[in-house]
Amino acid sequence: MSIEWKDYAPGEFYDELISSPGCAREPAEQLIEYLQTLSDEDINSRKIAAESTIKEMGVSFTVYTEGGNIDRAWPFDILPRVISKTQWDKTAAGLKQRLKALNMFIDDLYHEQKVLKDGIVPEFVLKQSVNYRKECEGVSPRFGVWAHVCGTDLVRDKDGQFYVLEDNLRVPSGVSYMLENRSIMKRVIPEVFEKVNIAPVGDYPENLFDTLAALSPRDVEKPVVVVLTPGIFNSAYFEHAFLAQRMGAELVEGSDLVVLEDNCVYMKTIAGLERVDVIYRRIDDMFLDPEVFHPESVLGVRGLMRAWRAGNVALANAPGAGVADDKVVYAFVPDIIRYYLDEEPLIPNVETFLCYDDKQREYVLANLDKLVVKPANESGGYGMLVGPHSTKKDRETFAELIKANPRNYIAQPTLALSTAPTIVGKNKVEPRHLDLRPFVLQSRDSYVTTGGLTRVAMKKGSLVVNSSQGGGSKDTWIVDTGTGIE
């Protein structure tokens, strides 16, 4: 027996692979055809192979629990998600457009603040932003770029259209899993890669390195690029090590670096101190420099901000870049794109209600059972209210929270997130909701990953895709259906 696609029913949702019972979407046709040749047993053995591959490759992430930190194997579904190249190219252009405008916005905020003076974004947004850093005012990073690495969360609604759900401009993670997912797939179902014209994803580390190297303040042939990690207990440590290795950069912790009187950053090597040019930092702003931010931080480097302001070291992302991934700012991004680029946004936002506005708040409070409410500055899916899945008590709590601090909350309609066939239990295939996180790079040039990390909510009906909360992932295929190589 192989998968019975006629029984697969995504219902009202847009399904990524199946357009109607038994019918594959064009870019997924060859995949479905191939899956048809596999028996239940085949599929099960591939699934087991994927699981042991993940274990052997040591692909893991850390979950914090009361009982300590657990290193968990990466949850992965072997059925890929497929997107056509034509559609992806348009989306990629939209992502570049968005990051370009966001960087102009950040640069403006730390200089003249024209965007506020011209009334595009209300002043209070800045005044109350927890991610605005006064310490960054007047600093001019190279190319005017503050957010060099951006992870943008995209979702598809019922209509099959991509929407931007969130911009992650601080320390977005997940890209290593995107790359590992592909290598797992190549090991587990190599046959398909021979038949289907699947675009490769492996060039990300090279592009990341070029993006970072271009930021070097010294005009040297080989700038010293390091990845700054909070250490082995961080949930994304796997990724930090992975990227450092793939880029040929040093993986450092705060204690490996020192800033001297000359306001330059050095790393401690067996030969003594060596100057560092570019730091790809994977620790939050507030822990970067105990001299300026949290004085008790042991993760950062004393004097780092001095060195950065003096232009002696590049930080990616720049401190303060997070001001633009505030969920209130999010609501204004389409206007921000129009304002700086004089272009229409290529990818729309999800409709967003701002609770600081009396009318919109009223609507939100009256419709809590239908909406998703998010605090402005949380990530990882924490502190959210998913209206349709909430209890009366949850809604009352949130109504109080919103009234107490309206500026801190936004609300969005509950999206009918798209689904894709996912193996659940033994040999059963059911639709599960998913999102997509592509990664966008910008410095001298810009770059978008081919596809991105597809995260999938493994629980039936669930919309929460975060790996820390039981989400899984899938390989993402960008398939050229046009002039494919025969």
Added chain:
Amino acid sequence: MLSKVAERIYWSARYLERVESTARLLSIYDKLMFDLPRRVNLGWYNLIVINSLEEDFNNRYSVRDERNVVKFLLGDDNNPCSVVNSLRAIRENIRTTRDVIPGEAWEMVNELSLFVQESLAHGVNRSVRHEFLESIVKTCQQIVGLLSVNMTRDEAWEMLQLGQNVERADMTTRNLDAGIAAIQQVQDDDYAVNARQIIWGNVLRSLNADQPYRRAMRSSIKGDTVVDFLMGNEQFPRSLTFCANEIAERSKRLPKSEQVVERALAIRSEVSRLLEADEFGASFRDDLNDLQVSLAEVHGLIQTTWFLSDK
């Protein structure tokens, strides 16, 4: 290269060597016990003594039998040098130096670590122990081989060699000491010659040295020649002289190495001096102890020279 990375690689090499030698020691020890005349009273506890783990062991167990010794050396959480703990240390060290170690090495270490944890019971169970230990030894050798075939000959490589040779030198002194201690228990009777031969043969096998010994020394197994070989041979990779030479040579390729080189060469001279003795009796155990102290000093110098560069 980062000081911290250097330190982690150095320790990875030491632990890797320790896992291999512990597994080998355990895998051949039962054969020694079968061969020795019943009257020679050499217990499993001797393995604890070789590794200077008496205190940790006695805190944990009161019965010094085979089962407890094997359990303690393989998988005990209270033994910092147990195979499981050593592998855990290697795994963490390699995981944090994945940017300089070939990716396949990480996969192999990870696999080995999983394998040992999952099949620990096989090590305690006599009937499958040999196979289990063999596969640990083999995998360690594969990892070392993989590194030596793939690694760039940069500072990371030198650090790996330093760690390996310091650990080996230490192991060799310990095995020699254990050999002499065992010989002292042999009573001077009709079985003595045979028993001595068995014990020294076991020392050689513990260090994977029996075949090289025969080729180099062209002699049957005798105490003096074995000591001579394991301490003074210039070619055998686990002899003290060879290890001291390696430590000096590797260090020379690293910055600021003068002190380490000097100390390593001093060990070499010390070994030559000791080998001039007529026989290696009880007082020789003190000499071996001094050598271990010297090795600890080399280790200390490696630490202050390269791992604590900001101090």
